[in-house]
Amino acid sequence: MRIEVVKGGLCAVKGVRAYGIKEGNKGLALIEGKGKAVGMFTSNKIKAAPVRFTKRQLEKGEGRISAIIANSGCANSFTGEKGMRNAERMAELVSSSLGVDKEEVAVASTGPIGKQLDMGLIEKQLGKVVKGITSEGEGGKAAARAIMTTDTFYKEQVVSIAQTPKPEPQPDEKVIIGGIAKGSGMIFPHLGLATATMLSFIYTDADLSTEALGRSLKDAVDNSFNMIVVDGDMSTNDMVLLVSTGRSGEISEEDFKEGLNSVCKELAKLIAKDGEGATKFVEVRVRGAASVGDAREVAKSIVRSPLVKSSIFGESPDLTWGRIIATIGSSSISEDIEPSRITISVKSEKGKAEKRGLVVKKGEFVDLSGEARNIMEGKEIIIDVDLGIGEEEVEATAWGCDLSYDYVKINAG
């Protein structure tokens, strides 16, 4: 099989139309595309109205979605009965505008918590969006822009998958997976089965069973969105939806999984890169853990630590490594840590010239005056931690960013 990044955006998926507008900090996006659908939603115990509404839609509608409506500028969270009625009203408006079944409309929201939606504005904006909806490339971008809040750029990623046995498939034998996402702060997703203020809507024209779609989404989310941390705050609105229009034919579940993983990882990395106030992108790979769960836990603890993040912002390697050590020790993993087995290196990837600096070698700090210090001055930093407990292959990767003055400024309100 061959995975290729393609242009054309979300609407490169056959059967998908999209559009969105943003007026001030209030945006509205609409995506149309009928098919089997699965979702993952926030595991926050307090779930926003659109999360509860969409979960219920997926459960009763036999897992089918015809359209997704998503607004930015108001989370419709902690809004009681009225919030639920408004989420339902959003679905009704889409139903009558597009002539689709109300039961098959998914609703998502992002923005401040505790305020009611301005339904008059939503109705007005929906009118404009329905007029603009298109299967052209611009449609997906407009939708991706409409759901931005503190995001500084829109996030979209699309790949085509050519299946393994066919060396040179015709264009129509490929299947497409395309997605958009938003997210910048309050990013510590922990998406359970059916999970936002990280939102991601992914479409594919591959034809797969609902079960295969569900398994693929869980696998992809666990390795992507669930491995990014901006601040460790978990939203009441996180949501990822995957819809299959089935317009391109079948594909093996294995090939599809790989393609979906690549789309979700890229979208997740874009969210980490756009973390509120971020000046540096940080990738942490943890190897040699007792289990993949432990590796994930340690990797996420490191990208979550305010002290590690501050010293990366300050380009202070001496402080950074000691703090990484403290963070490794404080992570809630099942196995004991043996300091003398820990090896840590840092690298940066710029084109093909890979630079690498060793900072801890089997429990001892090594000279930090060389390459490691240079790498810390870069914009993209890859930290590689070998715990030396289990097999090297028992690994996980997490993504995050530094903690800058601007994070505080953006969130001081």
Next chain:
Amino acid sequence: MRIEVVKGGLCAVKGVRAYGIKEGNKGLALIEGKGKAVGMFTSNKIKAAPVRFTKRQLEKGEGRISAIIANSGCANSFTGEKGMRNAERMAELVSSSLGVDKEEVAVASTGPIGKQLDMGLIEKQLGKVVKGITSEGEGGKAAARAIMTTDTFYKEQVVSIAQTPKPEPQPDEKVIIGGIAKGSGMIFPHLGLATATMLSFIYTDADLSTEALGRSLKDAVDNSFNMIVVDGDMSTNDMVLLVSTGRSGEISEEDFKEGLNSVCKELAKLIAKDGEGATKFVEVRVRGAASVGDAREVAKSIVRSPLVKSSIFGESPDLTWGRIIATIGSSSISEDIEPSRITISVKSEKGKAEKRGLVVKKGEFVDLSGEARNIMEGKEIIIDVDLGIGEEEVEATAWGCDLSYDYVKINAG
């Protein structure tokens, strides 16, 4: 019984002498006072050499301590075999200087991780400290100053306890509990049995069994040091030691516990107030939880949230309450949360005039234009959360501070 704050510092405890010096960022404190001792140490899986050394001392020396030596400016953490030898060497130096048993010397360190101690400097500084050691009030303050790192003020608290049945005891019938502490960043203590970079050394002249001392310390630490969060980073060096010289006679365990609780709570609050870059002190009380454990978890989650902390810094109440809601929902507690039962109010205590503002009433945001907004502009903010699940009395209190530009600046290195 009657608990009164007394002057005279740590050395008001009979049988205790202390002193300390600070030269640049390298400080050394020495406290002498023989007696039964119990300790609680960091539960970080990577423990600094002094933590491992002192734990072992307490275990083999039948829980007796004659002196405590503590240095600032180097954590002696992640320093391998050499680090352990240096910790031991610190105990030997104290043993020969003061003529106490080497097995009864406790060692503590605080500072950056990953560097070896400058033993020459420590030996020189110890000479000066031994010359200055005193039972005068200045001694405890000098020791408290010597262990400061990014702390902006020294922390010392001493109380006298007059036992219940004696209405007007003579001065020598009272017992004294006195302690010093340091801590400012990397504060998220989680002290297990025998737990820095939060250090606290507490002495009492009350005569109690080692078991009673141990129970009292655990109870006090769980309600104080373990309930403060500056950044959510857990140190490899946290340590609290309690030593009883027994020079004043007996006291009921219950009365002692209450006295120790008051000392530990005050020291813990001083650490939270001195949180790195803090401009506001925040107290969060959670009531109506299903269990005290759940109440503690929710209270700590709120004071830990970078988003909540940033919006408190920014005096943005609208953002603060929504973020508190999201944090409540994301805390790892056993019970479900019912949004419609949550009530949140905020107050400030300035003298006797208590101001109070209601912000969430049984799941609904109330008008925020009034008192709540004024209170958020103050320097001390008390947030009261009633989850409405269990009895009102099922409660816990956590302490922390806001997240300011200066936290980032201090930690950028």
